[in-house]
Amino acid sequence: MQTMNFSVKIIEEKDNFGIFAIEPLVTGFGHTLGNSLRRVLLSSFRGAAITEVKVGGVTHKFSTLAGLSEDMIELILNLKAIKVAYEGEESITAKLNVKGAKTVHASDIVAPATVKIVNGDAIIANLSKDAKLDLELTIATGYGYSPAEDRPTTTIGTMVLDAIFSPVERVSYKVESTRVGRRTDFDKIVLEIHTDGSQLPSLVLKEAAKILVSAFSQIVEPVAIVGDENASTSPSSISLDDLGLPTRVTNALKNAGLNTMLFDNKEQFFKDIEKYE
Known part of the structure; x- marks a missing residue:
């Protein structure tokens, strides 16, 4: 069995972007490992998003609000662009109450201490002198992408938003040749990770590796799956x-x-x- 002896180097990292080099790898393992990491990074991370909104004085998304430059569709799109960091199990409520001539930003949202608004400079709406904007936002956690159609509500005045829960926005990789001694037939992965800023790229990379290790360990040392005896059909x-x-x-x-x-x-x-x- 070939021994995997390689290193992971941080070429560049910011709050929402990172470039990593993984080398040297046995020929062929560049794509094997790179593609596996990419797929896990894009699909297997739990995150938070605004999933519902109630707007004071509005009953549905085709309404308008006096003194508000945006219509409800534009307001919803602006809310979808807000990045949220929250790790709780239950949905939580945040509020926004502003009045008068003002450009409303995500930083104006009043949320519980367990919630962090990542991009506080994101614009939500623009108000005129006599305008008033009251929002009640529902923040929930989940995986991947959840379209509003999958979460219908019968509550009058509640508008459901498409939710992108994953903190990982984009992942790309390329495989290059690298040298070990006189040999030049080893693989090198150059991996780029873009996040929403709620988690560092280096941290999500490590977590993705842990997820893969957990999956492969079930093949090497299977753990018996305990079934629910009551679930069997008589x-x-x-x-x-x-x-x-x-x-x-x-x-x-x-x-x-x-x-x-x-x-x-x-x-x-x-x-x-x-x-x-």
Whole structure:
């Protein structure tokens, strides 16, 4: 078995962007490892987003609000652009209450201490002198992308937003050749990670590696999956229609008052059923 002995170097890193070099790798492992990391980074991270909004004086997204430059569709798009850091399990509420001539920013949102507004300079709306804007925002956690259509609500005045939960926005990689001694046939991965600023790129890279290790360890040292005994289907609850019996036989059994699988019945019992023989 070939030994994997390589290093991970940080070429550049900011709050929301990082470039990493992984080398040297055995020929072919550049794409194997690079693609695996990329897919995990894009799909397997839990994050937070604004999922619902209530606007004071507004009942639906096609309404307008006096003194507000934006319509509700534009307001919703601006709210979707707000990046949120929150790790709680339950949904949480934040509020925004402003009045008068003002450009409203994400930093004007009043949220619990467990919530961090990452891009506080993001513009939400523009108000005129006599305008007033009252927002009640629902912040929730999840994975990947969640379209509003999948989370319908019947609450009047509540508008559901498309939510991008993943803190990882973009990932790309390329594989280059690298030298080890006189050999030049080793692979080098140059990995670029863009996040929303709520998590450092180097941290999400490490977490992605841990997720892969956890998955592969189940192949090397399988852990038995404990099933729910109560979840198993009892044979006596299986419908006759699911057994694939001939129609004539099924009808005869149903006429005798039997609709599920049979156990411990003697031969004479079946002989007594008309048309069964």
